[in-house]
Amino acid sequence: MTTRGWKVARQRPAHGSVRPGGRTARTRTAVLEAALEELGAGRYGGLTVERLASRAGVHATTVRRRWGSVHGVVLDLFDHVVEDVAVPDTGSLQEDLRLLLQGVLALYDSPGNRNLLARMIEAVAEHPGGAEVMRDFFAARTRQVAVLVERAAARGEVPRGTRAAEVVESLCAPVYYRLLVTHQPLGPGAADRLAAITSRAARAGAFT
Amino acid sequence: MTTRGWKVARQRPAHGSVRPGGRTARTRTAVLEAALEELGAGRYGGLTVERLASRAGVHATTVRRRWGSVHGVVLDLFDHVVEDVAVPDTGSLQEDLRLLLQGVLALYDSPGNRNLLARMIEAVAEHPGGAEVMRDFFAARTRQVAVLVERAAARGEVPRGTRAAEVVESLCAPVYYRLLVTHQPLGPGAADRLAAITSRAARAGAFT
Missing domain, CATH: 1.10.357.10 (Tetracycline Repressor, domain 2)
Structure with a gap:
């Protein structure tokens, strides 16, 4: 998977993670992919932490703890995409x-x-x-x-x-x-x- | 009043208006000023046609007829400001x-x-x-x-x-x-x- 084609690379470690492919990295990948799919489908205003979490198959509290809000996820996604x-x-x-x-x-x-x-x-x-x-x-x-x-x-x-x-x-x-x-x-x-x-x-x- | 100071010029005719200072121009000025004040106060997500109309002292139907939506007003405001x-x-x-x-x-x-x-x-x-x-x-x-x-x-x-x-x-x-x-x-x-x-x-x- 490549970020050029706007898939989030599954093998890539999260920032600061020392466990490439570990649970933290997998959660990040799943949540960023969910955000990408929602944005790609043009769902702007209705994007919520609950929807992202449900799509990514993680708990909403996990998303809130790590990113704070939908905005935090969007900023992380942008960072992830552009840096490549x-x-x-x-x-x-x-x-x-x-x-x-x-x-x-x-x-x-x-x-x-x-x-x-x-x-x-x-x-x-x-x-x-x-x-x-x-x-x-x-x-x-x-x-x-x-x-x-x-x-x-x-x-x-x-x-x-x-x-x-x-x-x-x-x-x-x-x-x-x-x-x-x-x-x-x-x-x-x-x-x-x-x-x-x-x-x-x-x-x-x-x-x- | 100057647009440079981000007041909407009261004397200015609306696009296509042949009555400078007429009712159509006054309505436009009032609605654009209302939008500017709402945006200036940072009220992003909550901006509605009803709120704009109420602030401008016009009917919501007037705003809908002329601009279609809040987005239409925002685009008109931008046009108005930049062209000066x-x-x-x-x-x-x-x-x-x-x-x-x-x-x-x-x-x-x-x-x-x-x-x-x-x-x-x-x-x-x-x-x-x-x-x-x-x-x-x-x-x-x-x-x-x-x-x-x-x-x-x-x-x-x-x-x-x-x-x-x-x-x-x-x-x-x-x-x-x-x-x-x-x-x-x-x-x-x-x-x-x-x-x-x-x-x-x-x-x-x-x-x-």
Whole structure:
């Protein structure tokens, strides 16, 4: 099972778990899969801890103890899904950016997956602490991806002093802007186009 | 009253209205103000047509006839607020972009206003036709703003063939990305920084 196809990987250990495949990991997998199925079916407003627990075959108190609420589950699901986009290393900044963005676009290729994103934003607006969870997650994720830009600087492809986090933001922001705000179609050439724009801008020193 | 301060302008005619200040316009103003106050107070889930109508001092049937649902009101409010950001003409692309972005940032300067944005995204996800409303609105808005880039091309500041819509997207997308997804703070220098990045990229031909 792959997260790319939006199945939650059964073999994957929970965060902090030292027992891959153990009971805690199995519970997490079952609950996240249940949330994914509910969101994929477009059941937005009616999602409750009881429904999730019933679908996952666990006790509602287990869900409440671990995640606090439906919002906590949605944030954990988002974290689980996004963190699996691979960080490429091809020797070319533009190609690395293109492959990275292809991974991001693949995540949002179905209505169910876009629903998860919209639901996550709603969860953050309503769930105390949700914004902080997202901020910490994306800060860590951006640091992880920034290595692409640091490698390009070491190769002399972009000026030294290029701010890697801003390059990553420039690449990814238009995807979320279109999905959430402008609803313009991204189209099959989106990864090529946005990677070309960002790498040309970076080479020209726009991010120094 | 100004929309910049998130009051709905009382004197402003409704879309398609030929009677500025007439009853239709007054009803719209009252209902949009009621929605703004409810959203500003963080009342997300509980917003109903009845509550809006009661707060606005109109009949619920009037709200239903005109907007269909709470979601219809939220989309109309968003349209009303965003369309009022001024399109500057200073003779410099970077300065025009900076001023334009300052207007956008001013819109989202309070939690209540950011709530409107999150609620609008939720409305689009749940309301049939909502995505189309947003797509048409932003396509028209982008064409309107694109004149900045066309003027810069005419002055020779950016290469001919620069795709204006992509310049506007590059400028604005990081604002929405931070507000909705990464929750990184935008900070007081955001307009300067993002205008500098986009204008440098445009001058370097990244959008051709």
